[in-house]
Amino acid sequence: MYSVIKGLLFLVFIMGSILSWKLFSFPRKTKFIAFYTLSITLIACNQMLSYYSSNIEIFPIFNTFIGYFLSPLLFFQCISLFKINDFKKLFYRHILVSIPFLCIIIYWIFDDYRRKLLGYGNNSYITILLVVQYFVYLLLLILFLGKRKGLMRGIKPTLQFKRIRLTVILFLIQALITIAMLFENFTSYEGLTEYLVFFIFLLFMGQLVLIFYNHNKYLNFFTGNDEPIHFTNEGYDKVGWVKSESSKEVLLELQKLMSEQKLFKDSSLNLKRLADELHMAEHTLSKILKDSYNLTYSQYISFQRLEEAKKLLIQSRDNGARINEIMFEVGFNSKSAFNTWFKKRTGFTPTEFKKGSE
Numbered sequence: 566m567y568s569v570i571k572g573l574l575f576l577v578f579i580m581g582s583i584l585s586w587k588l589f590s591f592p593r594k595t596k597f598i599a600f601y602t603l604s605i606t607l608i609a610c611n612q613m614l615s616y617y618s619s620n621i622e623i624f625p626i627f628n629t630f631i632g633y634f635l636s637p638l639l640f641f642q643c644i645s646l647f648k649i650n651d652f653k654k655l656f657y658r659h660i661l662v663s664i665p666f667l668c669i670i671i672y673w674i675f676d677d678y679r680r681k682l683l684g685y686g687n688n689s690y691i692t693i694l695l696v697v698q699y700f701v702y703l704l705l706l707i708l709f710l711g712k713r714k715g716l717m718r719g720i721k722p723t724l725q726f727k728r729i730r731l732t733v734i735l736f737l738i739q740a741l742i743t744i745a746m747l748f749e750n751f752t753s754y755e756g757l758t759e760y761l762v763f764f765i766f767l768l769f770m771g772q773l774v775l776i777f778y779n780h781n782k783y784l785n786f787f788t789g790n791d792e793p794i795h796f797t798n799e800g801y802d803k804v805g806w807v808k809s810e811s812s813k814e815v816l817l818e819l820q821k822l823m824s825e826q827k828l829f830k831d832s833s834l835n836l837k838r839l840a841d842e843l844h845m846a847e848h849t850l851s852k853i854l855k856d857s858y859n860l861t862y863s864q865y866i867s868f869q870r871l872e873e874a875k876k877l878l879i880q881s882r883d884n885g886a887r888i889n890e891i892m893f894e895v896g897f898n899s900k901s902a903f904n905t906w907f908k909k910r911t912g913f914t915p916t917e918f919k920k921g922s923e
Contacts, residue, residue: 567616570759573766574613580773581606587780591787597642598732602776604631604638605769612766629691632746633670636695636702637663639739643732644709646725670694692750699743706736714912724786731779735772742768812853818843829869832896836862870895871910874903878919888915 581602588599611627637659645652670691710717710733717726742765749761780786822828822842839862840850854865877891889900892915897903908914 567759570763570766571613571616573763573770574609574616577609577766577770577773578606578613580770580777581609584773584776584780588776588787595787597638597645598735598776601635601638601642601735602773604634605773607631609766609769612762629695630671632695633667633698635739636699636736636743639732639736640702640706643706643729643736646729646732647713666698692747696743696747699739703736703740706733727779727786731775734775738768738772738775812857815843815845815850815853816857823869827873829866829873830894830896832898834866834896866896867906867910870897871907874907874915875911875918878915881919888919891915 585599585603585606588595588602591599608628608631611631641656641659644655717729745761745765745768749758749765752758752761819839822839828834828839828842836847836850840847843850851862854860854862858865860868874891874895877886877894878888880886881888881891892900892903897906904914907918911918
């Protein structure tokens, strides 16, 4: 069994190292998950070393200390994906509150180290504290996401939603890891301990595979803005790009028209005019949108207007822009139609969304 565990640890270490290197090269929005993959890599490396240097007693201390950061990293990765104005204040406040808790953890770790040197065995209360810590963060995450159900519905066709979903899945897998760690610390059967260690690192490997899979399946998963993403498998090569070079060029030009000229703000814009801007037939543009984004022309423009409206509503807190002004700016002529359309896609009226962003 040890040889199987060593092989698994080596795979976790290699994949974790590669993913950590990639994620740290991306923008700030990936820093928490980058540190999470790095933590998994360090734990795997430390576990491998412990098999080759069993006389060195500091190894359990290192794993417990790194394990303290796993739940907070996933929690802050998730909430950082929401555009929270006072995120930095929330983060630093959490750090200050956590300092006493971390001091207790460090004291217990070294007390555990001292007891092992004296032959008193393992202090499993450290693991119990990590389990309690995880479920506290799980409760906080449930409360946080519960207040944003409407917003979650409104961002379903975006990269932002996919990132949030991935982080929640990773967090739930972390529950199994945490419980397995608890059993591994309390069991007195050496054979069962080996299977639990294997199970823990198999779950770590699963987390890394999920991160790698999403990174490769969706174009610019960790680097792109919250643009519509590819839903279908047809028309892609293995890295997620549309196979046709001409389609790539059209999508790049279309993105430029939306981000720079913001054509979607023109209420008279239609499929024919947009196709003319791109110098192509209407049915060709419709097919590219369907194959690439699984969206019709109307859905695509609606999405662009929704994202712009949300951005302007958040900014209106500072510049004092009225909802009527925002409505006209994103391409609507009727307030009732704008309110109905916005609530259908986000779960909130524009007024409610504006107040919620303050």
